[in-house]
Amino acid sequence: MPESLHIFQITETHYIVLSVILFCIGTAGVLIRRNALVIFLCIEIMLNAVNLALVTFSRHMDQNRGEVFVFFVMAVAAAESAIGLSLLIVLHRQKKTVDVDEINTLKG
Amino acid sequence: MTEIMTDTISTNLQTIISTMRLGLLAPHLIVSMGGILLMLVSLLKKAAFKINAFLAIVVLGIASVCALNTGSDPQTGFNGMIKSDMFSNVFIWIYCATGIFTVLISHKYMERRKINVPEYYSLLLFAVSGLMFMTSASDLMILFVGLEILSVSLFVMAGIDIHDLRSTEAGLKYFLMSVFASAFLLFGIAFVYGATGSTEYSAIKDFALSNSFGRSPYLYAGVLLVLGGMAFKISAVPFHMWTPDVYQGAPLPVTAFLSTAPKIASFGFLFKFMAQFQNVQPYPDLLEDIVISLAVLSMIVGNLLALNQEDLKRMLAYSSITHMGYVMTAFASRSDTAISAALFYFAAYIFMNIGIFAVIAVISENNDKNLTLENFRGMAQKKPAMAFLFMIFLFSLAGIPPLIGFAAKFFVFSAVIQSGLYGLAVIGILNSAVSAYYYLRVVINMYLKAPEQDSGFDLNAIKYGMAEMLAITSCIAAIIILGLQPTSLIHFFEKIAL
Amino acid sequence: MELTFIKPFMFYFFASLTTGSALMVVIIRNPLYSAAMLVLTFFSLAGIYVLLNSEIIAVLQVFVYAGAIMVLVTFVIMLLNLRSGALINKPTHIIRSVVAVIFSFLLFICLISIFVSGNQVENAPKGVITAAAIESEGSFQLFSRALFSEYLLPFELVSLLLTVAVIGVVVLIRGISGAEENKQAKKGQGR
Numbered sequence: 075m076p077e078s079l080h081i082f083q084i085t086e087t088h089y090i091v092l093s094v095i096l097f098c099i100g101t102a103g104v105l106i107r108r109n110a111l112v113i114f115l116c117i118e119i120m121l122n123a124v125n126l127a128l129v130t131f132s133r134h135m136d137q138n139r140g141e142v143f144v145f146f147v148m149a150v151a152a153a154e155s156a157i158g159l160s161l162l163i164v165l166h167r168q169k170k171t172v173d174v175d176e177i178n179t180l181k182g
Numbered sequence: 183m184t185e186i187m188t189d190t191i192s193t194n195l196q197t198i199i200s201t202m203r204l205g206l207l208a209p210h211l212i213v214s215m216g217g218i219l220l221m222l223v224s225l226l227k228k229a230a231f232k233i234n235a236f237l238a239i240v241v242l243g244i245a246s247v248c249a250l251n252t253g254s255d256p257q258t259g260f261n262g263m264i265k266s267d268m269f270s271n272v273f274i275w276i277y278c279a280t281g282i283f284t285v286l287i288s289h290k291y292m293e294r295r296k297i298n299v300p301e302y303y304s305l306l307l308f309a310v311s312g313l314m315f316m317t318s319a320s321d322l323m324i325l326f327v328g329l330e331i332l333s334v335s336l337f338v339m340a341g342i343d344i345h346d347l348r349s350t351e352a353g354l355k356y357f358l359m360s361v362f363a364s365a366f367l368l369f370g371i372a373f374v375y376g377a378t379g380s381t382e383y384s385a386i387k388d389f390a391l392s393n394s395f396g397r398s399p400y401l402y403a404g405v406l407l408v409l410g411g412m413a414f415k416i417s418a419v420p421f422h423m424w425t426p427d428v429y430q431g432a433p434l435p436v437t438a439f440l441s442t443a444p445k446i447a448s449f450g451f452l453f454k455f456m457a458q459f460q461n462v463q464p465y466p467d468l469l470e471d472i473v474i475s476l477a478v479l480s481m482i483v484g485n486l487l488a489l490n491q492e493d494l495k496r497m498l499a500y501s502s503i504t505h506m507g508y509v510m511t512a513f514a515s516r517s518d519t520a521i522s523a524a525l526f527y528f529a530a531y532i533f534m535n536i537g538i539f540a541v542i543a544v545i546s547e548n549n550d551k552n553l554t555l556e557n558f559r560g561m562a563q564k565k566p567a568m569a570f571l572f573m574i575f576l577f578s579l580a581g582i583p584p585l586i587g588f589a590a591k592f593f594v595f596s597a598v599i600q601s602g603l604y605g606l607a608v609i610g611i612l613n614s615a616v617s618a619y620y621y622l623r624v625v626i627n628m629y630l631k632a633p634e635q636d637s638g639f640d641l642n643a644i645k646y647g648m649a650e651m652l653a654i655t656s657c658i659a660a661i662i663i664l665g666l667q668p669t670s671l672i673h674f675f676e677k678i679a680l
Numbered sequence: 681m682e683l684t685f686i687k688p689f690m691f692y693f694f695a696s697l698t699t700g701s702a703l704m705v706v707i708i709r710n711p712l713y714s715a716a717m718l719v720l721t722f723f724s725l726a727g728i729y730v731l732l733n734s735e736i737i738a739v740l741q742v743f744v745y746a747g748a749i750m751v752l753v754t755f756v757i758m759l760l761n762l763r764s765g766a767l768i769n770k771p772t773h774i775i776r777s778v779v780a781v782i783f784s785f786l787l788f789i790c791l792i793s794i795f796v797s798g799n800q801v802e803n804a805p806k807g808v809i810t811a812a813a814i815e816s817e818g819s820f821q822l823f824s825r826a827l828f829s830e831y832l833l834p835f836e837l838v839s840l841l842l843t844v845a846v847i848g849v850v851v852l853i854r855g856i857s858g859a860e861e862n863k864q865a866k867k868g869q870g871r
Contacts, residue, residue, distance in 0.1 A: 103706035105780030120365035131376035137807030153845035338848035
């Protein structure tokens with residue numbers, strides 16, 4: 075076990091490992107779930123993992139560039155969620171489903 | 183205490199204002215202000231759709247003229263967040279041209295399909311400004327926000343036909359895949375930042391030069407993740423799954439835009455970003471192998487999937503994957519000649535792709551169904567002029583000699599050979615030969631097959647609009663003239679250094 | 681300062697809460713409960729940010745994610761009418777789940793092996809926003825000063841992005857309500 079992973083001394087590596095775990099949970103969720111809404115929620119988990127990594131690095135290097143970046147990521151996430159959810163509503167009005175596998179009008 | 187603070191704030195502000203240099207952002211600002219202006223004009227209801235189309239062209243025209251003004255010397259502004267040079271100017275011209283062509287082919291199509299939402303043009307302008315920010319950026323923050331401005335407008339544009347399930351589906355699929363890819367890109371950016379302590383390209387370059395990849399696993403992982411996220415946007419195989427669905431479902435003019443400008447912008451960013459690691463010794467083999475395998479896979483898989491595709495839009499989607507594979511070979515060879523060849527390829531690709539989509543837009547305006555290859559049977563008898571134009575575009579995409587597609591491929595592959603990647607060049611040339619098969623299949627259907635009696639598809643009802651005619655003729659002119667005289671353009675691109 | 685010894689326990693508490701609730705988001709079949717679990721994830725991440733000495737991000741996390749975005753999501757779930765059953769996740773095909781889990785596990789192994797085993801050099805430039813500076817000037821002040829000076833351009837761009845999003849939502853939703861009105865008007869005529 076490398077130096078940086080002491081159990082009772084929380085270092086930057088701990089936070090990064092947590093961020094990687096979250097990111098991978100999000101990725102798995104996106105690939106497993108077929109409900110567009112839940113896929114969207116899983117993507118939010120991934121974005122939060124990114125935020126955690128950015129804040130960790132930012133604090134570790136005594137800067138606030140990473141924190142400012144997190145602010146932008148949050149704004150972007152808000153904008154995206156507005157668009158994505160309204161697309162979802164439009165879809166649900168046309169066809170009473172949010173299942174990605176059931177929306178398959180597009181085939182070759 | 184407070185005095186000191188006000189002092190620091192005012193000095194801060196002064197340095198900021200002195201580095202602002204709004205002039206560098208003239209095209210970007212004009213286009214985004216234009217988008218807001220068009221949004222206001224949209225309130226006029228009835229005539230707004232027509233007025234907006236006209237205004238959008240004017241705004242894009244002015245913006246491309248402004249790009250001339252910023253000059254050819256590289257200049258940075260906004261604390262090093264923006265770098266304006268000839269490279270980004272060329273991309274601005276490419277985006278403006280794409281935008282203008284898209285407006286030209288949109289107008290009649292959208293009116294016929296009753297999706298004449300005036301805000302459509304406003305969103306198009308916002309998308310163009312996002313594109314401009316993406317390639318002018320010299321900081322990953324600006325890149326990310328520009329990319330998202332682009333993506334958010336494209337989600338809406340793809341799903342703009344809210345009464346057509348296909349369009350909504352395309353919008354939603356594009357949204358999910360694109361945000362998923364953005365997450366990977368962001369994670370990559372986070373690690374690049376974690377390694378280098380900055381998101382500015384120049385700082386990343388300095389760090390990479392002094393530390394190299396081997397000693398900084400964070401940087402390595404970050405660059406790989408950024409590459410992966412961008413491969414989604416370029417739709418390089420194996421990240422291509424969304425492409426055919428989105429292309430098929432989105433309204434045709436949107437597909438035309440979607441298949442050209444965003445991919446070119448993603449490549450623009452990759453060229454600019456990876457150029458920072460040009461002189462890093464040793465350049466990691468893994469990175470080079472990944473780029474090469476992305477290129478090879480995109481060319482081969484794109485071609486194979488296009489070969490027995492009956493739906494025309496899906497076929498073009500797969501062929502666009504192949505074309506991006508060719509550009510990826512240039513990207514893999516990491517030389518200045520390759521960059522100028524790629525720029526030439528982008529210019530050529532715009533004219534070919536927008537042109538072919540313009541023709542398809544004219545054909546499919548009155549037909550709600552998906553266009554299949556069978557629908558083109560006997561088109562030469564019914565509509566000889568249109569069939570001929572369509573044939574020229576197909577020949578150019580296939581890379582048949584006197585046309586621009588051939589010149590573009592020639593430059594790319596010779597650049598690849600120059601940097602010693604012979605295998606890659608051979609694979610590329612073989613693939614370009616294979617791709618001729620599915621383009622020529624359409625030509626054969628048009629010229630040699632008897633027309634179908636009962637296809638439910640009325641070729642006689644086709645009528646050109648003025649705008650579409652203008653788009654098609656200018657694309658044809660560019661394809662033929664630049665195909666015959668490619669040297670002046672490539673010389674111009676050769677002078678551009680990163 | 682005497683809280684230092686408690687920090688590891690706080691970290692493990694919040695980290696396990698975050699991971700656990702994130703897993704539940706993926707596993708639970710009812711999207712409404714998934715959303716609720718996601719709120720829990722966001723809150724525990726806010727705790728992690730506090731441990732990282734980044735109060736402003738913790739506050740923003742609660743406001744923007746737990747407050748704005750999740751309210752939007754639950755609102756949409758309500759609007760889509762959960763009872764119709766369209767929203768409940770169907771059980772996923774087992775092969776798909778296995779492949780997805782294997783893929784993300786591989787991703788995890790790759791990333792972790794890079795970060796943990798690699799000999800990370802520690803020569804990235806250090807900034808001036810140290811813990812002491814935060815102590816004396818406050819996280820918010822430092823943050824906002826940077827936001828409105830150094831990062832003015834991306835800030836303005838984000839405002840442009842939000843404008844685009846607003847226009848986009850209006851374009852998408854206005855058409856629907858228009859269509860519904862037309863339908864109702866037609867029904868009225870039919871009678």
